[in-house]
Amino acid sequence: MADASTIAKDVRRDRLIVLAAVVAVIAVAWIYVVIRAQGMSDLAAIGVATQIQIKAWTTVDLLLLFVMWTIMMVGMMLPSAVPLILNFTAEARQEPHQAGVLAPTTALVLGYVVVWTGFSVLATTGQWALHQAALLSPMMVSTSPVLSGALLLAAGVYQLTPMQYNLLKRCRQPLHFLNLHWREGTGGAFVMGLEHGAYCLGCCFVLMGILFIGGVMNLLLLAAVTAFVLFEKALPYGNIAGRVSGPLMIAAGIYFLAQP
Numbered sequence: 001m002a003d004a005s006t007i008a009k010d011v012r013r014d015r016l017i018v019l020a021a022v023v024a025v026i027a028v029a030w031i032y033v034v035i036r037a038q039g040m041s042d043l044a045a046i047g048v049a050t051q052i053q054i055k056a057w058t059t060v061d062l063l064l065l066f067v068m069w070t071i072m073m074v075g076m077m078l079p080s081a082v083p084l085i086l087n088f089t090a091e092a093r094q095e096p097h098q099a100g101v102l103a104p105t106t107a108l109v110l111g112y113v114v115v116w117t118g119f120s121v122l123a124t125t126g127q128w129a130l131h132q133a134a135l136l137s138p139m140m141v142s143t144s145p146v147l148s149g150a151l152l153l154a155a156g157v158y159q160l161t162p163m164q165y166n167l168l169k170r171c172r173q174p175l176h177f178l179n180l181h182w183r184e185g186t187g188g189a190f191v192m193g194l195e196h197g198a199y200c201l202g203c204c205f206v207l208m209g210i211l212f213i214g215g216v217m218n219l220l221l222l223a224a225v226t227a228f229v230l231f232e233k234a235l236p237y238g239n240i241a242g243r244v245s246g247p248l249m250i251a252a253g254i255y256f257l258a259q260p
Contacts, residue, residue: 011090014101018089022082022109029075036068037217040139057131062124069120069127072216076226077116077200078109080233084174084196085109088189091178104189111193115201123208130212140216149256151209156249158206159242167203168242171196171233204229210249 057065088108092101130136135144142148158164170177177199181192207225214221232241 011093014089014093014105015086017102018085018105019082022078022085025109026075026078029071029078032071033075033217033222034219037219040217057128062128065127066120066124069123070117072222073116073120073123074113076222077204077229078113079226080171080230081109081112081196081200083234084112084177087174087178088192091182092189104186107186107190108193108196111190111195112197112200113193115194115197119201119205119208127212127216136212140212141218142213145256145259148213149253149259151213152249152253152256154253155206155210156246156251156253159246159249164203164206164242165239167199168232168239170199171203172239200233203233 085105085108089101089105092104127136127140130142130147135142135147137143142151174196177196178192181195183189183191207229211218211221211225228241228245232238
């Protein structure tokens with residue numbers, strides 16, 4: 001049986017490998033998002049983007065939009081799951097019957113991503129519906145003050161609800177989550193990823209609606225929402241973020257609804 005110093009050394013090595021892999025995945029996702037956003041800006045500059053609003057969407061358009069949302073969610077949401085992933089890696093290394101940590105850690109991440117892939121299906125469907133109703137510009141920005149106000153009000157009110165607070169509390173306690181939900185093996189790790197992803201989705205899904213206000217491909221807005229989610233889920237005092245942001249979003253929503 002390995003001694004404590006050997007296990008500690010293995011844990012440090014595993015965590016470094018896993019962290020490097022997760023950072024690489026996040027970086028690739030953001031590179032895609034930046035390239036996609038720049039491409040849309042270029043189309044808008046030459047006036048081609050107006051055709052997007054006019055023509056009916058094909059199945060290929062919907063599939064490409066789904067891919068965009070999925071990769072975007074990976075880039076935005078995976079950073080906030082890093083504490084869970086690293087803690088899981090350390091715990092898995094110390095399991096007596098665990099042959100290795102890379103396979104179960106990968107399964108955990110895949111489970112988490114699957115949940116946000118499911119959300120991407122809903123986001124794609126929602127964007128298509130808004131497009132059909134002519135409520136989005138070619139640059140995927142809300143053209144309706146009523147829509148913008150409603151999305152902000154919904155996000156602000158939800159930030160103040162006990163449900164959001166309780167789900168956020170679970171997201172902010174990765175070790176507590178692992179202790180309560182631990183399952184053996186790679187399949188068990190995948191289920192744990194699904195469960196934690198479900199908590200994260202329940203905590204953040206309403207917030208994602210504000211992307212339609214400033215633009216789904218607005219890089220500054222995407223970065224701001226990503227930073228907010230990371231702060232709220234993983235950093236000190238993040239649990240008060242909703243208590244501060246909620247009233248601000250409600251006030252902004254009322255402002256939009258008051259527009260003529």
